[in-house]
Amino acid sequence: MRGETEFHHLLDTLPAGAYTCDADGLITYFNEHALELWGRAPKLNDPIDRFCGSFRLLAADGTAIPHDQCWMARALKTRREYDGEIVIERPDGERRTVLAHVNPIRDGSGEVLGAVNVLVDITDRKHAEDIVKTADRSKNEFLAILAHELRNPLAPIRNAVQILNREGALAPESQWAVSAIERQVRQMARLIDDLVDVARITSNRLELRKERVDLAAVLRSAVETSSMLLKAGGQEFTVALPEESIYLDADPVRLAQAVSNLLSNAAKYTEHGGRIWLIAERRGGEAVITVRDTGVGISPAMLSHIFEMFTRGEQSQVRTLGGLGIGLTLVKRLVEMHGGTVAAESAGQDMGSTFVIRLPAAESSPGQPPTADGSLPSGASSLRVLIVDDNRDAADSLAMLLRITGNEIRTTYDGLEALQVASDFRPEVVLLDIGLPKIDGHEVAQRLRREAWGQRICLIAVTGWSDESDRARSRAAGFDHHLVKPLDTSHLAKLLDSVERSARS
Numbered sequence: 001m002r003g004e005t006e007f008h009h010l011l012d013t014l015p016a017g018a019y020t021c022d023a024d025g026l027i028t029y030f031n032e033h034a035l036e037l038w039g040r041a042p043k044l045n046d047p048i049d050r051f052c053g054s055f056r057l058l059a060a061d062g063t064a065i066p067h068d069q070c071w072m073a074r075a076l077k078t079r080r081e082y083d084g085e086i087v088i089e090r091p092d093g094e095r096r097t098v099l100a101h102v103n104p105i106r107d108g109s110g111e112v113l114g115a116v117n118v119l120v121d122i123t124d125r126k127h128a129e130d131i132v133k134t135a136d137r138s139k140n141e142f143l144a145i146l147a148h149e150l151r152n153p154l155a156p157i158r159n160a161v162q163i164l165n166r167e168g169a170l171a172p173e174s175q176w177a178v179s180a181i182e183r184q185v186r187q188m189a190r191l192i193d194d195l196v197d198v199a200r201i202t203s204n205r206l207e208l209r210k211e212r213v214d215l216a217a218v219l220r221s222a223v224e225t226s227s228m229l230l231k232a233g234g235q236e237f238t239v240a241l242p243e244e245s246i247y248l249d250a251d252p253v254r255l256a257q258a259v260s261n262l263l264s265n266a267a268k269y270t271e272h273g274g275r276i277w278l279i280a281e282r283r284g285g286e287a288v289i290t291v292r293d294t295g296v297g298i299s300p301a302m303l304s305h306i307f308e309m310f311t312r313g314e315q316s317q318v319r320t321l322g323g324l325g326i327g328l329t330l331v332k333r334l335v336e337m338h339g340g341t342v343a344a345e346s347a348g349q350d351m352g353s354t355f356v357i358r359l360p361a362a363e364s365s366p367g368q369p370p371t372a373d374g375s376l377p378s379g380a381s382s383l384r385v386l387i388v389d390d391n392r393d394a395a396d397s398l399a400m401l402l403r404i405t406g407n408e409i410r411t412t413y414d415g416l417e418a419l420q421v422a423s424d425f426r427p428e429v430v431l432l433d434i435g436l437p438k439i440d441g442h443e444v445a446q447r448l449r450r451e452a453w454g455q456r457i458c459l460i461a462v463t464g465w466s467d468e469s470d471r472a473r474s475r476a477a478g479f480d481h482h483l484v485k486p487l488d489t490s491h492l493a494k495l496l497d498s499v500e501r502s503a504r505s
Contacts, residue, residue, distance in 0.1 A: 017038075019117055022113065027042050027046070028045065056088075071086065085097065085098070098121055100117055103115060111505075151466075152391055155397075155487060156391065157185050158486040166404050177363055198330050201330070208335070210249050211250075219241065222256040222259035225260040229268070233272065234272040235274045235275060247361065248360075251338070262291040276291070276293045288358055300348065325397070340358050340359035384407070384427045386409075386412070386429070388431065389413065390414060391431040406492070410425050417446065419447055428503060429457065429458050432460065433462055433463055458480050458481075461482045463482070
């Protein structure tokens with residue numbers, strides 16, 4: 001009896017709800033915290049309240065838990081402890097989320113006399129987690145909308161630059177202006193992509209598409225992406241690649257993106273006339289990529305934080321350089337997703353910086369690539385192309401660009417008009433925006449595919465929406481390709497060239 005009294009006193013001192021049941025599940029004791037959780041006092045030693053049977057219990061997903069399957073009942077039946085998250089609905093309808101932990105109570109011989117259930121109230125914590133999840137969803141939705149809205153005006157700007165570049169010789173001042181616009185459009189597009197990609201990675205929504213790749217090819221792609229910044233910066237740029245190929249199991253696009261961000265960072269923070277190196281080598285079982293520069297360097301205080309989100313170094317160094325401070329964060333996340341590491345080194349301010357990526361190298365080369373006819377896209381085609389976009393500048397500038405390269409073009413600005421024109425024009429290719437008035441691009445694609453003549457069309461989504469879920473919706477609607485604004489016109493030229501060769505063969 002004394003031991004039972006001491007045990008009850010111990011339960012009373014707990015900062016959590018606690019109650020006991022006998023071997024038949026009848027409640028024999030509960031403390032004040034349990035009473036607060038339940039919202040009323042159950043009857044002791046009463047079959048009605050067996051296992052707290054008069055209280056409504058729910059699992060974390062909201063489904064009801066039968067009382068003969070609650071943690072207390074399971075512990076008494078199986079004679080072992082149980083724990084987990086459970087929701088208690090009080091008589092007033094309020095629900096409290098608790099972590100329940102049930103332990104059998106045994107006598108000296110090991111016989112189960114009953115069980116004790118400790119209930120830790122985590123309602124406030126769960127509420128805070130729900131707020132964070134809601135805020136995270138809202139943030140991701142906002143970033144997706146922001147990216148879409150920013151990409152839309154970039155599309156006609158890039159198209160206009162391509163048109164001007166095809167006009168022939170320009171005055172030096174005009175040529176400089178066109179080059180400056182193109183550089184800034186590329187930079188803006190990169191910032192948008194980085195911002196969206198960081199959001200995807202932090203939300204675990206970015207998936208790698210790994211394949212066996214030659215590191216040299218990945219690095220060449222990274223250099224090409226950063227070429228305009230490197231040229232504009234006026235630095236001496238040196239690339240050192242090994243004579244023998246180094247193979248990786250990697251996503252070539254994402255890995256090139258990581259290296260390109262390091263190169264762009266070096267170009268941004270290295271003075272005109274400085275030097276930048278890109279070096280690749282194999283060390284044992286690792287591929288090592290080094291990007292080194294003679295730029296502004298990194299202070300010791302910043303070195304340990306350089307890969308954190310929105311870290312941009314000393315303000316005196318970067319106040320005129322711009323940037324969101326997310327490029328290095330993205331590099332770190334992408335490298336780690338490949339099973340690698342990235343480290344930063346610097347002797348201090350004005351002493352340059354070195355970034356070293358280490359990745360597991362593959363032991364063998366990829367299989368023989370499929371043979372090709374060796375031809376390159378000509379940049380010119382003669383296809384019937386329908387362009388559909390409610391942004392008239394985007395539609396008209398793309399139409400002008402494709403007419404210059406020899407295509408027959410029609411433009412429309414809403415979904416219903418697109419179906420009418422397509423029925424008469426019978427295009428071979430449709431470049432179709434998604435967010436259209438009257439009916440959206442997905443509905444237009446589905447209706448076109450229902451027509452016998454529409455099944456042969458190459459449907460290309462041209463949109464500011466870039467998430468994998470957006471691409472999946474495009475595929476489900478019948479699109480063949482999903483391109484993100486502002487269009488990479490060289491990639492579009494390759495697609496059109498492929499369509500024409502296929503149609504003419």
